[in-house]
Amino acid sequence: MLAVLLAALFMALLDVFIVNVAAPTIGTELHASGADLQLVIAGYTITYSVLLITGARLGDRLGHARVHLAGLALFTAASLACGLAQGSTELIVFRLIQGSGSALMIPQVLSLIQRHFVGEARMRALGVYSAVIAVGAAAGQILGGVLVSADLFGTSWRPVFLVNVPVGVVLLFLGRRVLPRDAGAEPERARAFDVPGLVLLASAVSLLTVPLVLGQEEGWPLWSRLSLIASAVLFAAFCVYESRLARRGGAPLIAPRVLRHPGMGLAVFRILAVMAINAGFLFALTLHVQGGLGFSALRAGLTFAPTAVVFGAVGLTWRRWPAAWQRALTPLGFVITVPAVLGVGLAFEGGDRGGAVLYVAYVGVGAGLALAFSPTLTRALATVRPEDAADASGLLSTVAQLGQLIGVAVFGTLFLNRLESLGAPGAYTSAKALLACVFALAGTAAVGAVSGLVLRRR
Incomplete structure:
Protein backbone atom coordinates (compact mmCIF):
# COMPACT_ATOMS: atom_id res chain seq x y z
CA MET A 1 0.00 0.00 0.00
CA ARG A 181 -12.03 0.40 1.22
CA ASP A 182 -12.89 3.33 3.47
CA ALA A 183 -16.40 4.75 3.39
CA GLY A 184 -15.61 8.32 4.43
CA ALA A 185 -16.91 10.27 7.38
CA GLU A 186 -20.07 9.45 9.26
CA PRO A 187 -23.23 11.16 7.94
CA GLU A 188 -23.31 13.77 10.71
CA ARG A 189 -19.82 14.96 9.87
CA ALA A 190 -20.41 14.71 6.12
CA ARG A 191 -23.27 17.22 6.34
CA ALA A 192 -21.07 19.72 8.18
CA PHE A 193 -18.94 20.62 5.19
CA ASP A 194 -17.50 24.12 5.67
CA VAL A 195 -18.40 25.67 2.31
CA PRO A 196 -17.88 29.35 3.33
CA GLY A 197 -14.47 28.51 4.80
CA LEU A 198 -13.59 26.59 1.66
CA VAL A 199 -14.51 29.54 -0.56
CA LEU A 200 -12.56 31.99 1.60
CA LEU A 201 -9.44 29.82 1.69
CA ALA A 202 -9.54 28.92 -2.02
CA SER A 203 -9.94 32.60 -2.91
CA ALA A 204 -7.07 33.62 -0.61
CA VAL A 205 -4.74 30.94 -2.00
CA SER A 206 -5.72 31.84 -5.59
CA LEU A 207 -4.99 35.51 -5.03
CA LEU A 208 -1.60 34.58 -3.53
CA THR A 209 -0.66 31.91 -6.06
CA VAL A 210 -1.49 33.64 -9.34
CA PRO A 211 0.72 36.73 -8.82
CA LEU A 212 3.54 34.59 -7.40
CA VAL A 213 3.69 32.44 -10.54
CA LEU A 214 2.88 35.14 -13.11
CA GLY A 215 4.05 38.39 -11.53
CA GLN A 216 7.77 38.14 -12.37
CA GLU A 217 7.26 37.67 -16.11
CA GLU A 218 4.74 40.50 -16.19
CA GLY A 219 7.05 42.89 -14.31
CA TRP A 220 4.92 42.88 -11.14
CA PRO A 221 2.06 45.03 -12.51
CA LEU A 222 -0.49 46.77 -10.30
CA TRP A 223 -2.95 43.86 -10.44
CA SER A 224 -0.37 41.49 -8.97
CA ARG A 225 0.31 43.75 -6.01
CA LEU A 226 -3.39 44.34 -5.37
CA SER A 227 -3.94 40.59 -5.57
CA LEU A 228 -1.34 39.95 -2.85
CA ILE A 229 -2.96 42.56 -0.59
CA ALA A 230 -6.41 41.05 -1.18
CA SER A 231 -4.98 37.62 -0.38
CA ALA A 232 -3.76 38.82 3.03
CA VAL A 233 -7.20 40.31 3.76
CA LEU A 234 -8.97 37.08 2.84
CA PHE A 235 -6.55 34.96 4.88
CA ALA A 236 -7.35 37.16 7.89
CA ALA A 237 -11.09 36.84 7.18
CA PHE A 238 -10.70 33.07 6.91
CA CYS A 239 -8.96 32.87 10.31
CA VAL A 240 -11.66 35.00 11.97
CA TYR A 241 -14.47 32.98 10.40
CA GLU A 242 -12.94 29.61 11.30
CA SER A 243 -12.37 30.69 14.92
CA ARG A 244 -15.98 31.83 15.30
CA LEU A 245 -17.26 28.64 13.67
CA ALA A 246 -15.25 26.51 16.09
CA ARG A 247 -16.55 28.48 19.08
CA ARG A 248 -20.13 27.86 17.88
CA GLY A 249 -19.45 24.13 17.82
CA GLY A 250 -19.27 23.87 14.03
CA ALA A 251 -16.82 21.87 11.90
CA PRO A 252 -14.20 24.29 10.53
CA LEU A 253 -12.19 23.50 7.42
CA ILE A 254 -9.01 23.14 9.50
CA ALA A 255 -9.59 22.02 13.09
CA PRO A 256 -8.15 24.62 15.52
CA ARG A 257 -6.65 21.82 17.61
CA VAL A 258 -4.41 20.94 14.63
CA LEU A 259 -3.05 24.48 14.56
CA ARG A 260 -2.59 24.38 18.34
CA HIS A 261 -0.86 21.00 18.22
CA PRO A 262 2.54 21.18 20.01
CA GLY A 263 5.23 22.16 17.54
CA MET A 264 2.86 22.63 14.59
CA GLY A 265 3.49 26.37 14.28
CA LEU A 266 7.26 25.87 14.28
CA ALA A 267 6.90 22.99 11.80
CA VAL A 268 4.86 25.18 9.43
CA PHE A 269 7.51 27.91 9.50
CA ARG A 270 10.39 25.48 8.97
CA ILE A 271 8.67 23.61 6.14
CA LEU A 272 7.88 26.93 4.47
CA ALA A 273 11.53 27.98 4.80
CA VAL A 274 12.98 24.68 3.56
CA MET A 275 10.75 24.49 0.51
CA ALA A 276 11.39 28.14 -0.34
CA ILE A 277 15.16 27.56 -0.17
CA ASN A 278 14.88 24.34 -2.19
CA ALA A 279 12.74 25.85 -4.94
CA GLY A 280 14.70 29.12 -5.08
CA PHE A 281 18.00 27.24 -5.30
CA LEU A 282 16.79 24.93 -8.09
CA PHE A 283 15.23 27.80 -10.04
CA ALA A 284 18.25 30.12 -9.90
CA LEU A 285 20.71 27.31 -10.62
CA THR A 286 18.65 26.15 -13.62
CA LEU A 287 18.67 29.66 -15.06
CA HIS A 288 22.41 29.94 -14.54
CA VAL A 289 23.53 26.63 -16.01
CA GLN A 290 21.16 26.80 -19.00
CA GLY A 291 21.14 30.52 -19.68
CA GLY A 292 24.57 31.55 -18.43
CA LEU A 293 26.69 28.47 -19.10
CA GLY A 294 24.71 27.14 -22.07
CA PHE A 295 24.16 23.62 -20.70
CA SER A 296 21.84 21.31 -22.63
CA ALA A 297 18.56 20.16 -21.09
CA LEU A 298 20.13 16.81 -20.22
CA ARG A 299 23.25 18.27 -18.63
CA ALA A 300 21.21 20.87 -16.76
CA GLY A 301 18.94 18.14 -15.39
CA LEU A 302 21.86 15.96 -14.30
CA THR A 303 23.34 18.94 -12.44
CA PHE A 304 20.82 18.27 -9.69
CA ALA A 305 21.54 14.54 -9.36
CA PRO A 306 23.98 14.77 -6.38
CA THR A 307 21.58 16.95 -4.40
CA ALA A 308 18.60 14.68 -5.13
CA VAL A 309 20.45 11.45 -4.30
CA VAL A 310 21.84 12.76 -1.01
CA PHE A 311 18.50 14.29 -0.05
CA GLY A 312 16.80 10.95 -0.55
CA ALA A 313 19.50 8.97 1.26
CA VAL A 314 19.53 11.25 4.31
CA GLY A 315 15.73 11.46 4.37
CA LEU A 316 15.48 7.67 4.50
CA THR A 317 18.20 7.03 7.08
CA TRP A 318 18.17 9.87 9.62
CA ARG A 319 16.00 7.93 12.08
CA ARG A 320 18.69 5.25 12.38
CA TRP A 321 21.19 7.75 13.71
CA PRO A 322 21.92 7.94 17.49
CA ALA A 323 18.92 9.06 19.54
CA ALA A 324 21.01 11.75 21.23
CA TRP A 325 21.35 13.52 17.87
CA GLN A 326 17.67 13.55 16.92
CA ARG A 327 16.59 16.83 18.52
CA ALA A 328 19.49 18.74 16.96
CA LEU A 329 19.02 17.43 13.40
CA THR A 330 16.68 20.14 12.09
CA PRO A 331 18.74 23.17 13.20
CA LEU A 332 21.88 21.29 12.12
CA GLY A 333 20.35 20.87 8.67
CA PHE A 334 19.80 24.60 8.34
CA VAL A 335 23.35 25.25 9.58
CA ILE A 336 24.82 22.87 6.96
CA THR A 337 22.74 24.53 4.24
CA VAL A 338 24.32 27.95 4.85
CA PRO A 339 27.91 27.15 3.71
CA ALA A 340 26.63 24.62 1.15
CA VAL A 341 24.57 27.08 -0.90
CA LEU A 342 27.33 29.67 -0.57
CA GLY A 343 29.79 27.05 -1.84
CA VAL A 344 27.72 26.53 -4.98
CA GLY A 345 27.66 30.24 -5.72
CA LEU A 346 31.39 30.67 -5.07
CA ALA A 347 32.27 27.64 -7.24
CA PHE A 348 30.59 29.32 -10.21
CA GLU A 349 32.08 32.75 -9.46
CA GLY A 350 33.68 34.48 -12.41
CA GLY A 351 31.82 32.34 -14.93
CA ASP A 352 33.65 29.12 -13.99
CA ARG A 353 31.95 25.74 -14.34
CA GLY A 354 32.96 24.62 -10.86
CA GLY A 355 35.12 21.69 -9.82
CA ALA A 356 35.35 19.18 -7.00
CA VAL A 357 34.26 21.85 -4.50
CA LEU A 358 31.01 22.27 -6.42
CA TYR A 359 30.02 18.64 -5.94
CA VAL A 360 30.87 18.79 -2.25
CA ALA A 361 28.57 21.80 -2.02
CA TYR A 362 25.80 19.96 -3.90
CA VAL A 363 26.06 17.12 -1.37
CA GLY A 364 25.90 19.63 1.48
CA VAL A 365 22.74 21.23 0.06
CA GLY A 366 21.05 17.84 -0.23
CA ALA A 367 22.07 16.74 3.27
CA GLY A 368 21.23 20.07 4.90
CA LEU A 369 17.78 20.44 3.37
CA ALA A 370 16.95 16.79 4.10
CA LEU A 371 17.82 17.20 7.78
CA ALA A 372 15.86 20.43 7.99
CA PHE A 373 12.78 18.98 6.28
CA SER A 374 12.35 15.26 7.01
CA PRO A 375 12.58 15.29 10.86
CA THR A 376 10.37 18.41 10.96
CA LEU A 377 7.58 16.88 8.91
CA THR A 378 7.79 13.47 10.57
CA ARG A 379 7.64 14.84 14.12
CA ALA A 380 4.82 17.25 13.30
CA LEU A 381 2.65 14.43 12.03
CA ALA A 382 3.67 11.49 14.20
CA THR A 383 1.35 12.42 17.06
CA VAL A 384 -1.56 13.98 15.11
CA ARG A 385 -4.77 12.09 15.86
CA PRO A 386 -6.10 9.92 13.00
CA GLU A 387 -9.32 11.95 12.81
CA ASP A 388 -7.22 15.07 12.19
CA ALA A 389 -5.15 13.45 9.44
CA ALA A 390 -7.02 15.18 6.60
CA ASP A 391 -6.62 18.62 8.21
CA ALA A 392 -2.91 18.13 8.88
CA SER A 393 -2.36 16.67 5.41
CA GLY A 394 -4.05 19.55 3.63
CA LEU A 395 -2.36 22.16 5.81
CA LEU A 396 1.21 20.91 5.46
CA SER A 397 0.86 20.00 1.77
CA THR A 398 -0.40 23.51 1.06
CA VAL A 399 2.38 25.06 3.14
CA ALA A 400 5.00 23.03 1.26
CA GLN A 401 3.56 24.08 -2.10
CA LEU A 402 3.29 27.75 -1.12
CA GLY A 403 6.86 27.61 0.15
CA GLN A 404 8.03 26.52 -3.29
CA LEU A 405 6.05 29.29 -4.98
CA ILE A 406 7.39 31.91 -2.58
CA GLY A 407 10.94 30.64 -3.12
CA VAL A 408 10.69 30.92 -6.89
CA ALA A 409 9.01 34.32 -6.69
CA VAL A 410 11.41 35.88 -4.16
CA PHE A 411 14.76 34.32 -5.08
CA GLY A 412 13.92 34.11 -8.77
CA THR A 413 13.08 37.80 -8.82
CA LEU A 414 16.33 38.58 -7.00
CA PHE A 415 18.35 36.57 -9.53
CA LEU A 416 16.64 38.07 -12.59
CA ASN A 417 16.76 41.64 -11.29
CA ARG A 418 20.44 41.29 -10.44
CA LEU A 419 21.12 39.82 -13.87
CA GLU A 420 19.33 42.71 -15.57
CA SER A 421 21.17 45.32 -13.51
CA LEU A 422 24.57 43.86 -14.46
CA GLY A 423 24.03 44.49 -18.16
CA ALA A 424 25.12 42.15 -20.95
CA PRO A 425 24.12 38.50 -20.48
CA GLY A 426 26.81 35.86 -20.20
CA ALA A 427 28.45 33.40 -17.86
CA TYR A 428 30.17 36.10 -15.78
CA THR A 429 27.08 38.26 -15.15
CA SER A 430 24.92 35.18 -14.55
CA ALA A 431 27.43 33.96 -11.95
CA LYS A 432 27.29 37.33 -10.20
CA ALA A 433 23.49 37.17 -10.12
CA LEU A 434 23.66 33.62 -8.75
CA LEU A 435 26.07 34.71 -6.02
CA ALA A 436 23.67 37.43 -4.86
CA CYS A 437 20.89 34.85 -4.79
CA VAL A 438 22.81 32.27 -2.75
CA PHE A 439 23.69 34.89 -0.12
CA ALA A 440 19.94 35.48 0.31
CA LEU A 441 19.33 31.72 0.44
CA ALA A 442 22.04 31.34 3.10
CA GLY A 443 20.45 34.13 5.14
CA THR A 444 17.09 32.36 5.02
CA ALA A 445 18.72 29.11 6.15
CA ALA A 446 20.35 30.97 9.06
CA VAL A 447 16.91 32.24 10.13
CA GLY A 448 15.62 28.67 9.98
CA ALA A 449 18.48 27.53 12.21
CA VAL A 450 17.54 29.90 15.05
CA SER A 451 13.74 29.78 14.54
CA GLY A 452 13.28 26.97 17.03
CA LEU A 453 14.96 28.91 19.84
CA VAL A 454 12.90 32.04 19.21
CA LEU A 455 9.49 30.35 18.80
CA ARG A 456 9.95 27.93 21.71
CA ARG A 457 10.82 30.77 24.09
CA ARG A 458 7.71 32.64 23.00
Missing part, protein backbone atom coordinates in the same frame (compact mmCIF):
# COMPACT_ATOMS: atom_id res chain seq x y z
CA LEU A 2 2.74 2.45 0.93
CA ALA A 3 4.64 1.78 -2.30
CA VAL A 4 1.54 2.47 -4.40
CA LEU A 5 0.74 5.68 -2.52
CA LEU A 6 4.28 7.05 -2.65
CA ALA A 7 4.69 6.17 -6.35
CA ALA A 8 1.59 8.26 -7.10
CA LEU A 9 2.91 11.07 -4.90
CA PHE A 10 6.29 11.03 -6.64
CA MET A 11 4.70 11.09 -10.10
CA ALA A 12 2.52 14.06 -9.22
CA LEU A 13 5.42 16.00 -7.68
CA LEU A 14 7.58 15.40 -10.75
CA ASP A 15 5.07 17.27 -12.86
CA VAL A 16 5.58 20.48 -10.90
CA PHE A 17 9.14 20.68 -12.25
CA ILE A 18 9.50 18.27 -15.18
CA VAL A 19 8.09 20.78 -17.66
CA ASN A 20 10.66 23.47 -16.80
CA VAL A 21 13.48 22.05 -18.92
CA ALA A 22 11.05 21.13 -21.72
CA ALA A 23 9.58 24.65 -21.92
CA PRO A 24 11.87 26.02 -24.68
CA THR A 25 11.10 23.05 -26.94
CA ILE A 26 7.36 23.30 -26.25
CA GLY A 27 7.41 27.00 -27.10
CA THR A 28 9.18 26.41 -30.41
CA GLU A 29 7.05 23.49 -31.60
CA LEU A 30 3.66 24.85 -30.55
CA HIS A 31 4.52 28.46 -31.52
CA ALA A 32 3.49 29.48 -28.01
CA SER A 33 3.79 33.05 -26.83
CA GLY A 34 5.66 33.88 -23.66
CA ALA A 35 2.37 34.22 -21.76
CA ASP A 36 1.13 30.88 -23.12
CA LEU A 37 4.32 29.13 -22.13
CA GLN A 38 4.15 30.65 -18.68
CA LEU A 39 0.63 29.30 -18.18
CA VAL A 40 1.69 25.86 -19.40
CA ILE A 41 4.26 25.78 -16.60
CA ALA A 42 2.21 27.59 -13.95
CA GLY A 43 -1.28 26.26 -14.67
CA TYR A 44 -0.58 22.96 -12.94
CA THR A 45 0.79 24.72 -9.88
CA ILE A 46 -2.13 27.12 -9.63
CA THR A 47 -4.92 24.54 -9.53
CA TYR A 48 -2.80 22.17 -7.47
CA SER A 49 -2.16 24.77 -4.76
CA VAL A 50 -5.68 26.18 -4.70
CA LEU A 51 -7.46 22.82 -4.40
CA LEU A 52 -5.18 20.95 -1.95
CA ILE A 53 -7.26 21.75 1.14
CA THR A 54 -10.43 20.94 -0.81
CA GLY A 55 -8.97 17.59 -1.81
CA ALA A 56 -8.10 16.80 1.79
CA ARG A 57 -11.62 17.54 3.02
CA LEU A 58 -13.25 15.59 0.19
CA GLY A 59 -11.15 12.59 1.16
CA ASP A 60 -12.28 12.90 4.75
CA ARG A 61 -15.90 13.09 3.62
CA LEU A 62 -16.06 10.56 0.77
CA GLY A 63 -13.23 8.16 1.64
CA HIS A 64 -9.50 8.69 1.20
CA ALA A 65 -8.85 5.68 -1.03
CA ARG A 66 -11.83 6.51 -3.25
CA VAL A 67 -10.79 10.15 -3.74
CA HIS A 68 -7.14 9.15 -4.23
CA LEU A 69 -8.05 6.80 -7.07
CA ALA A 70 -10.39 9.39 -8.62
CA GLY A 71 -7.60 11.98 -8.54
CA LEU A 72 -5.13 9.48 -9.98
CA ALA A 73 -7.52 8.65 -12.84
CA LEU A 74 -8.05 12.35 -13.59
CA PHE A 75 -4.30 13.03 -13.45
CA THR A 76 -3.52 10.10 -15.78
CA ALA A 77 -6.18 11.08 -18.33
CA ALA A 78 -5.02 14.71 -18.27
CA SER A 79 -1.39 13.60 -18.76
CA LEU A 80 -2.42 11.69 -21.89
CA ALA A 81 -4.30 14.74 -23.16
CA CYS A 82 -1.27 16.97 -22.49
CA GLY A 83 1.00 14.61 -24.38
CA LEU A 84 -1.33 14.64 -27.40
CA ALA A 85 -2.12 18.39 -27.36
CA GLN A 86 -1.80 20.11 -30.73
CA GLY A 87 -1.78 23.70 -29.52
CA SER A 88 -0.80 25.82 -26.56
CA THR A 89 -4.40 26.56 -25.52
CA GLU A 90 -5.21 22.85 -25.32
CA LEU A 91 -2.06 22.22 -23.33
CA ILE A 92 -2.87 24.99 -20.83
CA VAL A 93 -6.40 23.62 -20.22
CA PHE A 94 -5.15 20.07 -19.75
CA ARG A 95 -2.41 21.25 -17.37
CA LEU A 96 -5.07 22.93 -15.22
CA ILE A 97 -7.00 19.65 -15.12
CA GLN A 98 -3.81 17.72 -14.35
CA GLY A 99 -3.19 19.96 -11.33
CA SER A 100 -6.75 19.34 -10.14
CA GLY A 101 -6.12 15.60 -10.24
CA SER A 102 -2.99 16.02 -8.14
CA ALA A 103 -4.86 18.14 -5.59
CA LEU A 104 -7.38 15.32 -5.13
CA MET A 105 -4.72 12.61 -5.00
CA ILE A 106 -1.84 13.95 -2.91
CA PRO A 107 -3.57 14.85 0.41
CA GLN A 108 -4.98 11.32 0.65
CA VAL A 109 -1.47 9.84 0.77
CA LEU A 110 -0.68 11.39 4.14
CA SER A 111 -4.19 10.76 5.47
CA LEU A 112 -3.98 7.05 4.61
CA ILE A 113 -0.55 6.79 6.22
CA GLN A 114 -1.87 8.46 9.37
CA ARG A 115 -4.91 6.18 9.57
CA HIS A 116 -3.36 2.82 8.67
CA PHE A 117 0.12 2.89 10.19
CA VAL A 118 0.83 3.06 13.91
CA GLY A 119 3.84 3.43 16.19
CA GLU A 120 7.23 2.78 14.66
CA ALA A 121 5.70 1.81 11.31
CA ARG A 122 4.06 5.24 11.06
CA MET A 123 7.35 6.99 11.83
CA ARG A 124 9.13 5.01 9.12
CA ALA A 125 6.35 5.66 6.60
CA LEU A 126 6.39 9.40 7.36
CA GLY A 127 10.17 9.43 6.96
CA VAL A 128 9.89 7.92 3.48
CA TYR A 129 7.01 10.28 2.65
CA SER A 130 9.06 13.35 3.56
CA ALA A 131 12.03 12.11 1.51
CA VAL A 132 9.85 11.54 -1.55
CA ILE A 133 8.06 14.88 -1.33
CA ALA A 134 11.29 16.90 -1.49
CA VAL A 135 13.32 14.69 -3.85
CA GLY A 136 10.54 15.12 -6.43
CA ALA A 137 11.66 18.68 -7.18
CA ALA A 138 15.21 17.82 -8.23
CA ALA A 139 14.15 14.53 -9.82
CA GLY A 140 11.68 16.40 -12.03
CA GLN A 141 14.47 18.53 -13.45
CA ILE A 142 16.65 15.46 -14.05
CA LEU A 143 13.96 13.34 -15.70
CA GLY A 144 12.76 16.26 -17.80
CA GLY A 145 16.27 16.80 -19.17
CA VAL A 146 16.69 13.10 -19.94
CA LEU A 147 13.34 12.76 -21.73
CA VAL A 148 13.67 15.92 -23.82
CA SER A 149 17.23 15.09 -24.87
CA ALA A 150 16.31 11.49 -25.73
CA ASP A 151 13.63 12.65 -28.22
CA LEU A 152 11.98 9.20 -28.08
CA PHE A 153 10.59 8.18 -31.49
CA GLY A 154 10.80 11.81 -32.56
CA THR A 155 8.20 12.86 -30.00
CA SER A 156 10.34 15.70 -28.61
CA TRP A 157 8.75 17.15 -25.42
CA ARG A 158 5.67 14.88 -25.34
CA PRO A 159 7.20 12.06 -23.22
CA VAL A 160 7.42 14.40 -20.21
CA PHE A 161 3.63 14.00 -20.02
CA LEU A 162 3.10 10.61 -21.65
CA VAL A 163 5.45 8.88 -19.19
CA ASN A 164 2.72 9.33 -16.58
CA VAL A 165 0.16 7.30 -18.52
CA PRO A 166 1.51 3.73 -18.16
CA VAL A 167 2.59 4.46 -14.58
CA GLY A 168 -0.84 5.86 -13.73
CA VAL A 169 -2.65 2.87 -15.28
CA VAL A 170 -0.53 0.40 -13.28
CA LEU A 171 -1.08 2.36 -10.05
CA LEU A 172 -4.84 2.45 -10.66
CA PHE A 173 -4.86 -1.32 -11.18
CA LEU A 174 -2.81 -1.95 -8.03
CA GLY A 175 -4.57 0.70 -5.99
CA ARG A 176 -7.98 -0.88 -6.43
CA ARG A 177 -6.55 -4.05 -4.90
CA VAL A 178 -4.31 -2.83 -2.08
CA LEU A 179 -5.87 0.40 -0.81
CA PRO A 180 -8.35 0.08 2.07
